[in-house]
Amino acid sequence: MNQRYASFIAEELSLPAAGVGAAVALIEQDATIPFIARYRKEATGGLDEVALAAVRDRLAQLKELDTRKEAILKSLEERQLLTDALRAQVVGAATLAKLEDLYLPYWPKKRTRATIAKEKGLEPLAEKIFRQGPEDPAALAAAFVDAGKGVKDAAEALAGARDILAERISEDAPARAKLREIFFAKGAFHSKVITGKEAEGAKFKDYFDWKEPALKAPSHRVLAMRRGEKEGFLYMRVELPEEEAVPALEAMFAKGGGACARQVRQAVEDGYRRLMSFAMETEVRLDTKKKADKDAIAVFARNLREVLMSSPLGHKSVLALDPGFRTGCKLVCLDRQGKLLHHDVIYPHTGEGGRAEAEHKMRRLSAAHKTEVIAIGNGTAGRETEEFVRGLNIPGVVVVMVNESGASVYSASEVAREEFPHEDLTVRGAVSIGRRLMDPLAELCKIDPKAIGVGQYQHDVDQGELKKGLDDTVISCVNAVGVEVNTASKELLSYVSGLGPALAKNIVDYRNENGAFPSRAALKKVPRLGPKAFEQSAGFLRIRDGRDPLDASAVHPERYALVEKMAEDLGCAVKDLLADAGLRAKLDLKKYATADVGEPTLRDILGELAKPGRDPRERFEAFAFGAVSKLEDVKPGMKLPGIVTNVAAFGAFVDIGVHQDGLVHVSELADQFVREPAEVVKVAQRVRVTVLEVDLERRRIALSLKTHPVIGSREARAAAPKPESRPAAARPQARREEAPPSAMAAAFQAMLAKKAGAGPR
Numbered sequence: 001m002n003q004r005y006a007s008f009i010a011e012e013l014s015l016p017a018a019g020v021g022a023a024v025a026l027i028e029q030d031a032t033i034p035f036i037a038r039y040r041k042e043a044t045g046g047l048d049e050v051a052l053a054a055v056r057d058r059l060a061q062l063k064e065l066d067t068r069k070e071a072i073l074k075s076l077e078e079r080q081l082l083t084d085a086l087r088a089q090v091v092g093a094a095t096l097a098k099l100e101d102l103y104l105p106y107w108p109k110k111r112t113r114a115t116i117a118k119e120k121g122l123e124p125l126a127e128k129i130f131r132q133g134p135e136d137p138a139a140l141a142a143a144f145v146d147a148g149k150g151v152k153d154a155a156e157a158l159a160g161a162r163d164i165l166a167e168r169i170s171e172d173a174p175a176r177a178k179l180r181e182i183f184f185a186k187g188a189f190h191s192k193v194i195t196g197k198e199a200e201g202a203k204f205k206d207y208f209d210w211k212e213p214a215l216k217a218p219s220h221r222v223l224a225m226r227r228g229e230k231e232g233f234l235y236m237r238v239e240l241p242e243e244e245a246v247p248a249l250e251a252m253f254a255k256g257g258g259a260c261a262r263q264v265r266q267a268v269e270d271g272y273r274r275l276m277s278f279a280m281e282t283e284v285r286l287d288t289k290k291k292a293d294k295d296a297i298a299v300f301a302r303n304l305r306e307v308l309m310s311s312p313l314g315h316k317s318v319l320a321l322d323p324g325f326r327t328g329c330k331l332v333c334l335d336r337q338g339k340l341l342h343h344d345v346i347y348p349h350t351g352e353g354g355r356a357e358a359e360h361k362m363r364r365l366s367a368a369h370k371t372e373v374i375a376i377g378n379g380t381a382g383r384e385t386e387e388f389v390r391g392l393n394i395p396g397v398v399v400v401m402v403n404e405s406g407a408s409v410y411s412a413s414e415v416a417r418e419e420f421p422h423e424d425l426t427v428r429g430a431v432s433i434g435r436r437l438m439d440p441l442a443e444l445c446k447i448d449p450k451a452i453g454v455g456q457y458q459h460d461v462d463q464g465e466l467k468k469g470l471d472d473t474v475i476s477c478v479n480a481v482g483v484e485v486n487t488a489s490k491e492l493l494s495y496v497s498g499l500g501p502a503l504a505k506n507i508v509d510y511r512n513e514n515g516a517f518p519s520r521a522a523l524k525k526v527p528r529l530g531p532k533a534f535e536q537s538a539g540f541l542r543i544r545d546g547r548d549p550l551d552a553s554a555v556h557p558e559r560y561a562l563v564e565k566m567a568e569d570l571g572c573a574v575k576d577l578l579a580d581a582g583l584r585a586k587l588d589l590k591k592y593a594t595a596d597v598g599e600p601t602l603r604d605i606l607g608e609l610a611k612p613g614r615d616p617r618e619r620f621e622a623f624a625f626g627a628v629s630k631l632e633d634v635k636p637g638m639k640l641p642g643i644v645t646n647v648a649a650f651g652a653f654v655d656i657g658v659h660q661d662g663l664v665h666v667s668e669l670a671d672q673f674v675r676e677p678a679e680v681v682k683v684a685q686r687v688r689v690t691v692l693e694v695d696l697e698r699r700r701i702a703l704s705l706k707t708h709p710v711i712g713s714r715e716a717r718a719a720a721p722k723p724e725s726r727p728a729a730a731r732p733q734a735r736r737e738e739a740p741p742s743a744m745a746a747a748f749q750a751m752l753a754k755k756a757g758a759g760p761r
Contacts, residue, residue, distance in 0.1 A: 498536025
């Protein structure tokens with residue numbers, strides 16, 4: 001069975017059959033995607049995580065299809081309806097839609113107009129009419145008039161026969177397939193505002209009378225229309241002109257121009273209007289929703305990856321501030337490992353006395369805890385607090401604004417209560433702000449990814465699929481970076497390949513009771529961490545300064561003997577091989593190739609020997625916003641530095657430091673045509689934008705990344721000449737921040753150098 005699945009998947013996804021076969025076998029053995037991608041390259045032919053996830057998901061869909069086939073065959077057999085021909089059709093159904101079309105005529109039904117007609121004994125009449133001979137239908141129907149059965153006259157008999165034929169036609173699998181093809185190719189969404197809801201539903205104004213081909217509707221518009229419908233502001237249909245569908249069905253069932261054929265045509269038209277059109281509309285709605293969900297989840301996952309993989313500050317002593325006006329700014333001091341040393345509150349925005357005391361506390365605490373970086377949350381009072389802190393000019397201390405999305409979610413979570421049982425929400429939130437600067441991945445993995453704020457219609461999509469997609473992303477990021485087993489939280493460890501929450505907790509409990517792990521091998525002593533879990537996880541766990549220098553690298557323990565053989569052949573120790581590029585250059589990798597270890601693995605090993613446990617994330621660079629600090633300061637024409645906070649299908653949101661993100665519409669992302677915003681910008685990217693328009697009443701800012709944008713109203717910009725389209729490969733990336741390094745950034749870099757040493761039919 002698995003080989004059949006593998007062959008089908010390989011052909012469907014245009015992937016190497018041998019690699020897919022190996023991947024399916026490994027997945028069936030509960031191997032994780034990161035483990036297969038990293039340590040089983042020879043078996044899979046180097047399939048990456050994206051391809052492996054596609055194989056895994058398609059494998060699950062095929063198994064679901066087979067499970068449904070088994071249930072249908074069992075139901076048909078129990079009701080003595082299963083024939084050899086029907087069995088073959090069911091078994092051979094390639095899609096769930098085809099399978100359900102085959103089963104539809106055999107569904108146990110409630111009473112319908114067709115079943116009522118059959119109860120009146122009109123099915124033989126329907127059969128005679130459907131043969132479309134030369135007989136007069138009225139003469140045929142006269143034989144079935146029976147007042148006792150509720151058939152008063154020939155007209156009523158013919159109506160009942162047509163009901164039977166309409167249902168038969170609507171359940172005909174080829175007819176449904178043909179109609180499905182037409183609906184999906186030519187169906188169109190049409191949304192209208194519900195009378196009386198115009199003012200209340202103003203946010204859906206664009207969809208008050210909107211038509212668009214269903215095939216071409218982008219995900220964000222599909223989800224927006226569905227949301228407006230769900231909230232009771234819009235009425236939405238999938239429309240298809242009858243001239244597009246009825247003739248196609250008539251061609252399949254009506255023969256000639258006789259009287260019986262005319263009865264069949266009436267049945268076709270009735271079956272389409274009353275039964276098939278609604279069924280097909282439902283299918284289009286479900287299918288487009290599924291596709292829109294997939295696209296939206298992909299956008300969310302892509303943005304989440306950029307956030308999780310954003311540059312870490314590293315081990316620095318941090319003073320973190322969660323800003324506020326009336327309630328003050330919660331202050332916490334963290335050591336270089338993120339441990340909470342002290343917490344307090346300062347009131348720099350509530351009068352001179354409060355400001356003076358705030359200054360004193362900041363200077364005193366910075367000195368006492370040897371603060372290297374001050375982290376300030378970018379929420380309410382963020383820019384004002386930043387201005388206050390920068391004005392202190394504390395020597396050797398760098399000031400950084402931190403995106404605090406999700407910090408309040410963390411502070412009220414069970415994870416935070418467990419970490420800080422004796423501290424209140426404000427302290428926990430400030431700690432989160434400081435720690436996410438030090439290591440965004442380690443801290444953000446404690447928060448539900450949906451709370452991080454980089455999604456598109458995230459509450460409208462399938463929540464199960466969303467969770468799976470986001471979990472895949474977090475798992476991929478965590479394993480790409482690697483985890484220091486002796487300092488990692490159980491939340492971070494739970495995302496490591498092969499572990500999960502239970503084993504992660506066991507690791508932390510064992511570490512707390514027995515001290516730091518001296519080696520990867522010592523992990524085998526953790527309760528319930530068996531050989532399989534060790535094999536899957538060990539290569540992604542790091543032990544710095546352990547007994548074996550390879551424990552700090554991504555070299556899997558199963559390959560330690562191979563590395564030791566390399567060192568032995570060179571007459572040196574493994575640590576020398578790690579330190580000396582000259583020694584590594586002498587290695588002839590072909591000499592170490594075996595049936596299990598090929599060139600991909602050998603090159604990975606060599607790369608790890610050169611940079612053991614290297615962090616794939618970019619080096620941290622400080623960022624400073626421009627002079628504006630509130631929306632009223634922003635004027636059209638200004639060129640300002642900013643950070644991309646979210647990328648959607650219609651454009652990108654950029655934080656320019658005024659508590660309100662601006663929108664760079666897709667049409668303003670580049671001088672050339674842009675089809676997908678993600679081709680140009682990514683979350684956390686630093687850019688320099690031009691302000692096009694400021695709407696103070698609605699608190700909206702229109703921005704541009706074009707070289708020479710048209711400043712002013714949308715009408716003016718719409719009238720401006722449009723650039724010619726250019727292939728995606730030729731489109732430039734968004735212009736990054738071009739301002740020269742500020743004195744703060746220069747000071748930060750100097751400091752680093754000095755200290756270096758995510759509802760009847």
